[in-house]
Amino acid sequence: MNIFVTGGSGFVGQNIIPQLIQNGHTIYALARSQKSARKVDKLGAIPVLDDLVSLSENTEEALSYCDVVVHSAAYMGFTYDKKNFYDINVKATESLLSLSKKNKVRKFIYISAAPVIAGSPIINAKEIDASFELPKALYPKTKAIAERKVLAENSKSFTTISLRPPAIWGNNNHHYEEIFARAVEGKWKWLGKGDQILSTIHIKNLGNAIMAALTSQKGGEAYFVTDGERRPMKDFFTAVLRSQGIEPGNESISLPFASFIANTVDIVWRTFGLKSKPPVAPIMIRLMGREFSVDDSKARTELGYKNAISIKEGIAELYENTLSK
Amino acid sequence: MQLHIDISNDILKEFGDQLGAQIDQNKFVIPNKLGSGIAEKISFNGDIEFVSMKFTLNQHIQTQSENPENSPYFLLNINLSEQSVDKTVNGEPIEIQRNQPSGMLFYKPGAKVSSRSPIAVPFNIALIKFPKKMLQQYLRTEEELQNIMSIISSSSLIYEDLDLDSENYLTETLLPTTNTFQKHANLLNFLGLFIKKLSSREALDHSENINPNDLKSLFMIAGQLRDPLIKSIPTIENLAAVSAMSLTKFKNAFKQVFGTSPYQYHLKAKMQYAYRELAQKSQNVSEISYELGYSHPSKFTSAFKKYHNILPSKIRR
Numbered sequence: 001m002n003i004f005v006t007g008g009s010g011f012v013g014q015n016i017i018p019q020l021i022q023n024g025h026t027i028y029a030l031a032r033s034q035k036s037a038r039k040v041d042k043l044g045a046i047p048v049l050d051d052l053v054s055l056s057e058n059t060e061e062a063l064s065y066c067d068v069v070v071h072s073a074a075y076m077g078f079t080y081d082k083k084n085f086y087d088i089n090v091k092a093t094e095s096l097l098s099l100s101k102k103n104k105v106r107k108f109i110y111i112s113a114a115p116v117i118a119g120s121p122i123i124n125a126k127e128i129d130a131s132f133e134l135p136k137a138l139y140p141k142t143k144a145i146a147e148r149k150v151l152a153e154n155s156k157s158f159t160t161i162s163l164r165p166p167a168i169w170g171n172n173n174h175h176y177e178e179i180f181a182r183a184v185e186g187k188w189k190w191l192g193k194g195d196q197i198l199s200t201i202h203i204k205n206l207g208n209a210i211m212a213a214l215t216s217q218k219g220g221e222a223y224f225v226t227d228g229e230r231r232p233m234k235d236f237f238t239a240v241l242r243s244q245g246i247e248p249g250n251e252s253i254s255l256p257f258a259s260f261i262a263n264t265v266d267i268v269w270r271t272f273g274l275k276s277k278p279p280v281a282p283i284m285i286r287l288m289g290r291e292f293s294v295d296d297s298k299a300r301t302e303l304g305y306k307n308a309i310s311i312k313e314g315i316a317e318l319y320e321n322t323l324s325k
Numbered sequence: 326m327q328l329h330i331d332i333s334n335d336i337l338k339e340f341g342d343q344l345g346a347q348i349d350q351n352k353f354v355i356p357n358k359l360g361s362g363i364a365e366k367i368s369f370n371g372d373i374e375f376v377s378m379k380f381t382l383n384q385h386i387q388t389q390s391e392n393p394e395n396s397p398y399f400l401l402n403i404n405l406s407e408q409s410v411d412k413t414v415n416g417e418p419i420e421i422q423r424n425q426p427s428g429m430l431f432y433k434p435g436a437k438v439s440s441r442s443p444i445a446v447p448f449n450i451a452l453i454k455f456p457k458k459m460l461q462q463y464l465r466t467e468e469e470l471q472n473i474m475s476i477i478s479s480s481s482l483i484y485e486d487l488d489l490d491s492e493n494y495l496t497e498t499l500l501p502t503t504n505t506f507q508k509h510a511n512l513l514n515f516l517g518l519f520i521k522k523l524s525s526r527e528a529l530d531h532s533e534n535i536n537p538n539d540l541k542s543l544f545m546i547a548g549q550l551r552d553p554l555i556k557s558i559p560t561i562e563n564l565a566a567v568s569a570m571s572l573t574k575f576k577n578a579f580k581q582v583f584g585t586s587p588y589q590y591h592l593k594a595k596m597q598y599a600y601r602e603l604a605q606k607s608q609n610v611s612e613i614s615y616e617l618g619y620s621h622p623s624k625f626t627s628a629f630k631k632y633h634n635i636l637p638s639k640i641r642r
């Protein structure tokens with residue numbers, strides 16, 4: 001099949017594109033710059049030079065060849081830069097949806113995020129349990145708005161599916177480099193006791209979930225997809241950090257204190273519309289300070305999603321990757 | 326399915342028509358029943374035809390290509406995929422792949438080439454057709470022209486390898502951009518390098534005193550080292566072990582074929598990458614330094630200064 005992928009030079013895209021190509025598909029990958037174009041070209045995709053926030057005839061043309069869209073590009077961060085969140089996560093998704101329909105794409109797979117469900121702690125949540133409330137932080141809020149728009153477009157001729165991965169991990173995930181850098185400097189602190197349960201998904205498992213969504217007949221539904229097993233946050237991050245040769249230690253800050261700081265920071269950053277990254281944001285407390293676990297049995301039964309790799313195997317890969325460096 | 330391609334004709338049209346595809350604005354999409362992918366003709370001024378094909382097939386396709394005796398064109402076939410393609414050229418077998426001594430295959434008039442494409446394998450092929458008379462126009466002396474014409478006529482099977490520079494030029498030609506002048510310049514640079522290689526018969530030079538299997542391993546390794554962002558650089562002992570040669574033999578053979586050590590070969594890839602990123606203002610010094618795996622930007626800066634004889638900060642201006 002011909003598949004159009006957004007976010008091709010990001011962590012998800014870099015891993016998904018080779019897997020899709022290995023499965024016999026031809027990939028058209030959106031690239032904003034020459035550099036991203038080179039990156040996706042190297043993976044074997046056909047670069048489509050365009051900007052997500054102002055899609056041009058380049059994208060239209062590529063979409064006219066494609067049967068499926070995998071939309072994984074998003075603006076992510078803990079900043080309060082409202083415009084970027086709305087332009088990239090909401091508006092761009094809307095225009096990609098309408099261009100896809102116009103060009104007779106048959107399936108639209110949206111890479112959403114588990115935190116699109118509101119509330120905290122989140123304990124073993126199922127899709128059906130989720131309240132209709134929108135989360136407060138800009139990232140999950142804009143992802144949630146976009147997800148609803150995607151699912152609302154589902155029809156017989158245009159199937160839409162949303163996958164909701166929690167924390168994504170795996171080799172060469174640049175999102176973790178900042179965390180590693182803090183830990184190396186000895187600045188790592190656990191939030192609370194660190195025994196809060198955390199759902200995660202290894203990038204290879206997310207790859208499997210996308211493959212499952214690709215072949216499934218389902219439409220108009222959102223699915224949590226995870227590693228299946230879940231671990232206390234401290235166990236998981238200790239294993240990840242140790243694989244990088246970093247010993248996180250036992251220092252912690254109490255949750256009420258961290259929440260107080262985060263809320264204060266939140267008010268200050270919001271009030272002044274600061275675009276820099278705050279030292280700690282309420283969403284971090286919500287995702288890492290309290291339990292955040294979701295149940296993916298719907299994806300397993302309805303989509304036929306299966307793990308590609310266990311957490312243990314994923315950690316072993318992290319070790320191998322570090323050793324070869 | 327069997328295709329017969331006369332490369333002195335419009336190549337894109339030959340392929341498109343025979344595959345039953347709809348050609349639209351110098352492009353066609355591989356029909357669904359055959360697989361997925363696209364073929365595109367990139368137009369330049371002058372009589373050069375550049376066709377790029379990226380596809381995966383779900384059935385075997387047997388292709389017979391011919392450059393007729395009286396053709397006014399030469400053709401270069403470059404396989405940029407990881408998968409090698411087995412071809413026979415006027416009866417002689419040859420494997421074409423970017424990390425092989427034979428990365429580019431040259432079709433002179435009279436060449437008959439056949440190949441069978443495997444299924445479910447992603448392909449990335451570039452075809453460059455250029456007029457024979459270009460050599461007369463672009464080579465400075467009668468002597469150079471005579472030399473190259475005699476090389477071309479003396480062998481029925483002509484190939485050269487893709488090295489760092491030619492691969493970079495070709496990749497840049499293939500990438501989408503709004504600046505077609507730049508694309509054309511890259512294509513001409515690429516052709517210029519090929520002609521230079523051909524006039525010194527580098528491919529034959531390489532193979533002197535080196536056994537074909539060793540040569541294959543050397544090129545495979547060089548292909549990996551051409552990636553500036555390679556995640557882990559093996560030690561020279563590892564490289565020798567991978568190529569099943571003794572350390573001394575490996576070092577000497579690498580130097581003979583590529584004119585430099587594996588370390589320098591990789592360094593060149595990194596430094597060229599850094600230069601381009603800086604010149605295009607895609608990244609700043611510390612980002613590049615980090616991306617290339619330097620432990621500190623100052624280390625990158627001194628390596629860059631040593632290689633290019635200019636500070637990276639001066640390039641960005």
